[in-house]
Amino acid sequence: MMVKLLDTLQLPIVSRRSTFGMDEVLIAVEDWIKTFQVLHANGYSLLTDLCGAHFPESDAQYHVIAHVHNLQINHRIRLKTVARDNSNPQVPSLTGLYSGANWMERETFDFYGIQFIGHPNLTRILNSDDMTAYPMRKDFPLEDDTRDDKKDEAFGR
Numbered sequence: 001m002m003v004k005l006l007d008t009l010q011l012p013i014v015s016r017r018s019t020f021g022m023d024e025v026l027i028a029v030e031d032w033i034k035t036f037q038v039l040h041a042n043g044y045s046l047l048t049d050l051c052g053a054h055f056p057e058s059d060a061q062y063h064v065i066a067h068v069h070n071l072q073i074n075h076r077i078r079l080k081t082v083a084r085d086n087s088n089p090q091v092p093s094l095t096g097l098y099s100g101a102n103w104m105e106r107e108t109f110d111f112y113g114i115q116f117i118g119h120p121n122l123t124r125i126l127n128s129d130d131m132t133a134y135p136m137r138k139d140f141p142l143e144d145d146t147r148d149d150k151k152d153e154a155f156g157r
Contacts, residue, residue, distance in 0.1 A: 009042055011035050022067075024078040032081050033092045036068070040097050044068040044077065047094065050104035052112035056138045062089035062114055083114060093119040111136035 012031040017024050027035045036044075046069040053063040062083040069076045083089030093116040094101040105116040106125040113134040116122055124131065133140055 009038055011038060019078075022076055022078050024080065027079055027081050029081045029084060029091055032064075033094070033096075035079065036066075036094055036097050039068055039077070043070040043072050046071060047098035047100050047104070048076070050094070050101055050108065052108040052114050052136070054112055054137045060084075061086045062112065064091045064108065064114060066094070088115065089113065090115040090117055092117050093122075095119055110134070113137065 011025065012028065012035060014026040014028055016026070047066060048069050049065075049067040051065055053065060055061055055063065060082040064081050064083070066079045067076060068079065081091060083091055089112075091114060093105055095105065095116075096118065102120070103125065105119055106122060108114050109116060109119075109122050110124045110127050111134055123129070127135065
């Protein structure tokens with residue numbers, strides 16, 4: 001189903017494959033909004049998930065992954081894009097098409113630091129406002145050296 005459907009829509013796809021029974025496409029970040037506009041106009045009106053991923057060993061470290069669902073034909077597509085600048089990762093916001101993207105993008109920003117350009121209120125949602133780090137990045141320290149309630153001898157160290 002993937003090849004026929006995606007070829008019919010003529011999306012600007014960088015690469016595509018099918019994993020675990022779901023169609024997956026990689027989209028260039030500059031085509032992110034255009035791709036979702038085409039999908040939305042063709043019945044993919046439900047954004048079921050949007051999240052980030054951090055791959056520090058890669059040249060392109062920050063990825064955004066979204067899942068859309070066409071309820072009429074019961075078909076889902078996983079879309080991925082890669083932020084260009086590792087020091088300031090940015091991806092266009094989907095809030096203009098999917099109102100549910102608002103909280104998902106805020107959560108992704110909160111945990112990965114990915115900026116969503118055009119988002120109406122890109123602020124932290126779960127972590128404290130004074131936090132300067134992003135806890136889901138692979139370079140986030142697992143141990144907090146500032147805590148005095150965690151004594152090494154209590155953990156056999």
